[in-house]
Amino acid sequence: MSSEALSTRTRILKSAWDLLESGAGKTRMSDIAKAAGISRQAVYLHFPNRAELLIATTRYIDEVKDVDARLAASRSAPSGEARLEAFIAAWGNYIPEIYGVACALMALEDSDPEARLAWDGRMTAVREGCAAAVTALQRDGMLQEGLSPEEATDLLWVQLSVPVWEQLVKTCGWSQARYIELTTQTARRALLPGGR
Amino acid sequence: MSSEALSTRTRILKSAWDLLESGAGKTRMSDIAKAAGISRQAVYLHFPNRAELLIATTRYIDEVKDVDARLAASRSAPSGEARLEAFIAAWGNYIPEIYGVACALMALEDSDPEARLAWDGRMTAVREGCAAAVTALQRDGMLQEGLSPEEATDLLWVQLSVPVWEQLVKTCGWSQARYIELTTQTARRALLPGGR
DNA sequence: GGCTGACTTGACATTGTGTAAAGTTGACAT
DNA sequence: ATGTCAACTTTACACAATGTCAAGTCAGCC
Numbered sequence: 469m470s471s472e473a474l475s476t477r478t479r480i481l482k483s484a485w486d487l488l489e490s491g492a493g494k495t496r497m498s499d500i501a502k503a504a505g506i507s508r509q510a511v512y513l514h515f516p517n518r519a520e521l522l523i524a525t526t527r528y529i530d531e532v533k534d535v536d537a538r539l540a541a542s543r544s545a546p547s548g549e550a551r552l553e554a555f556i557a558a559w560g561n562y563i564p565e566i567y568g569v570a571c572a573l574m575a576l577e578d579s580d581p582e583a584r585l586a587w588d589g590r591m592t593a594v595r596e597g598c599a600a601a602v603t604a605l606q607r608d609g610m611l612q613e614g615l616s617p618e619e620a621t622d623l624l625w626v627q628l629s630v631p632v633w634e635q636l637v638k639t640c641g642w643s644q645a646r647y648i649e650l651t652t653q654t655a656r657r658a659l660l661p662g663g664r
Numbered sequence: 665m666s667s668e669a670l671s672t673r674t675r676i677l678k679s680a681w682d683l684l685e686s687g688a689g690k691t692r693m694s695d696i697a698k699a700a701g702i703s704r705q706a707v708y709l710h711f712p713n714r715a716e717l718l719i720a721t722t723r724y725i726d727e728v729k730d731v732d733a734r735l736a737a738s739r740s741a742p743s744g745e746a747r748l749e750a751f752i753a754a755w756g757n758y759i760p761e762i763y764g765v766a767c768a769l770m771a772l773e774d775s776d777p778e779a780r781l782a783w784d785g786r787m788t789a790v791r792e793g794c795a796a797a798v799t800a801l802q803r804d805g806m807l808q809e810g811l812s813p814e815e816a817t818d819l820l821w822v823q824l825s826v827p828v829w830e831q832l833v834k835t836c837g838w839s840q841a842r843y844i845e846l847t848t849q850t851a852r853r854a855l856l857p858g859g860r
Numbered sequence: 861g862g863c864t865g866a867c868t869t870g871a872c873a874t875t876g877t878g879t880a881a882a883g884t885t886g887a888c889a890t
Numbered sequence: 891a892t893g894t895c896a897a898c899t900t901t902a903c904a905c906a907a908t909g910t911c912a913a914g915t916c917a918g919c920c
Contacts, residue, residue, distance in 0.1 A: 578771060622836040635825060642818070
């Protein structure tokens with residue numbers, strides 16, 4: 469746990485992550501600085517503003533949690549159905565890791581266009597994962613008729629959004645496992661043929 | 665359009681509504697005051713703070729748009745399925761009316777516990793509508809097995825949440841009509857028996 | 861005439877972000 | 891040993907937006 473060996477920059481990122489993930493309401497620049505053991509001003513020597521710090525924090529988390537490796541499984545799935553389920557599991561189980569930072573960034577969206585861009589970029593990447601799964605389903609002839617690939621992608625995307633996870637897990641009290649189970653089931657029913 | 669006859673309080677509420685609904689980013693107290701044709705301070709003669717003003721604005725909208733009448737249709741539906749569809753149409757078509765104020769209130773949630781309470785109260789009312797529809801389905805034996813009534817309610821509730829509407833209509837560009845169509849379809853597939 | 865309620869004007873406290881400038885400190889090179 | 895450099899500290903301030911406070915205007919009304 470000794471953060472002695474870590475660079476100041478890394479200590480700032482880690483502090484920001486910890487504080488945001490701890491769910492302790494609002495996290496100010498001064499809180500982060502204090503947690504990192506430096507002055508508030510010193511944070512600005514490493515990050516130009518709050519938005520950049522938050523964005524750098526998501527990148528830091530991606531690195532530590534190795535998001536690429538998590539998503540690789542879904543890319544190598546044999547069938548469209550398997551790909552859909554693997555993607556839901558991969559992204560759905562990643563949401564809790566970034567939830568704190570996601571909240572802070574989403575709260576900033578309105579005011580800071582740069583933060584908006586950064587978060588939108590990440591969400592666009594998720595949408596591309598959804599689109600790839602939908603394309604795989606379509607290739608297998610397993611996409612519901614009456615649903616365009618774009619609409620199917622949008623439906624899956626919204627179901628895998630952070631606010632939906634937040635409401636089901638945080639507000640309704642679902643376990644993470646049940647969230648994955650029912651999200652998978654709902655997505656299958658919404659996208660695959662049959663049903664009614 | 666003459667707002668001459670309206671009381672100052674009503675003019676404030678109407679101005680707040682207009683500005684929030686116009687989607688013009690951040691709406692300050694001074695903006696609202698200017699739109700209402702009074703000084704910023706005068707607003708505080710009618711509402712103690714921003715949060716109370718926003719909450720009062722939602723109540724004003726409810727009154728003008730007669731939300732009770734809209735939801736009445738779903739309550740008198742004969743079957744569970746009809747009730748489900750009527751409720752989705754009623755609430756889903758009400759979301760665009762309150763979207764602007766909803767955004768402002770949701771943005772306040774973190775900082776203002778009172779605003780949080782007020783918004784949560786409204787959302788709880790929506791959840792009760794969802795629960796009533798699910799109960800009606802269950803009574804008809806039309807609730808998917810393996811889904812508890814609570815889980816079914818949560819699924820419907822999250823699908824009818826403002827963020828989901830926002831993403832599909834605002835971000836993805838769905839028409840309101842298509843949103844209602846596909847939300848209805850998805851809810852049927854998620855909640856009713858059969859499917860796979 | 862004088863009171864009252866609604867509103868205005870202007871000043872100020874507060875909170876958090878971000879900028880700016882000057883000083884400290886320790887490591888490292890020569 | 892001395893000088894330099896980077897990292898960091900301290901202090902101060904500008905800024906936006908909310909909210910408070912006090913004094914003043916003005917119309918209507920008893």
